[in-house]
Amino acid sequence: MMRMKKNRSNRRPGVILWLSYITAGVCFLVSVFFLYRIFGDYNRNRQIYQKVKEEYTRPTEETKEEAKEAATPSKAKEPQLQVDLKGLKENYPDVAAWLYIPEVLSYPVMYSGDNERYLDHAYNGQKDKAGSLFLDQNDHPDMTDRHMIIYGHNMKDGSMFGRLKEYLRDRDFVSAHPYFYLYNGKEELRYRIVSCRQVEMTDDVYTVYGKDDLGYETFARKIIGLDDENSNKQTVTLSTCSVTDQRFIITGLQDN
DSSP states (O other): OOOOOOOGGGGHHHHHHHHHHHHHHHHHHHHHHHHHHHHHHHHHHHHHHHHHHHHHEEOOOOOHHHHHHHTSTTSOOOOOOEEOHHHHHHHOTTEEEEEEETTTEEEEEEOOSSSSGGGSBOTTSOBOTTOOEEEOTTSOTTSOOSEEEEEOOBOTTSOBTTTTTHHHHOHHHHHHOOEEEEEOSSOEEEEEEEEEEEEETTOGGGOOBOTTOTTHHHHIIIIIOOOTTTTTSOEEEEEEEOSTTEEEEEEEEEOO
């Protein structure tokens, strides 16, 4: 009697199937690991900045009349925040100011004299992928320059400058948040947002003008688009990443 040879090829699909399961499982575990790290970074960043907000800021108590005025569409909503910038600077000397957009963002602004340090360090010096908001290296930390630039990462969870892109996407958002505020330790300065756009990294808007620099008014008219009446007022540009080789900026004109 002839013995039938076993067809070994029938086993191959099973082996291939198991290998595909194993490969898919490994890919899944690797993805979970990286997602865990990403969300871990986000959570760590939130905790770091929640701590500084709790220690050095507090809401301002408003009267009923102020609350009524703030709810009126014709009235600009004033920030409801008090900042102990002096105490913050005593512990963290690189702090230059506090930037605040009601209901959008609230962070210290750092200055180190370079544009590298706070790309990946929090205000307390701790290594952090989200970094900090920081002044351009050519600015002066006393916040007296005629045109200043503040940088921040465009974080996917909306932290740092992650929500600035909403100014470009949503007109209602612009109407609801027309100002940003800077606390420099001496006074609160309000800036009316006058420009929202995407620019190249080499755009002339990335020019810092000191308080005594010539040519600022021409810059303010030509690059920022201000009229003659406002071309001598201080401006601040907030800058974050957009698409490849571009940046998203909003520029504010001092309004008080």
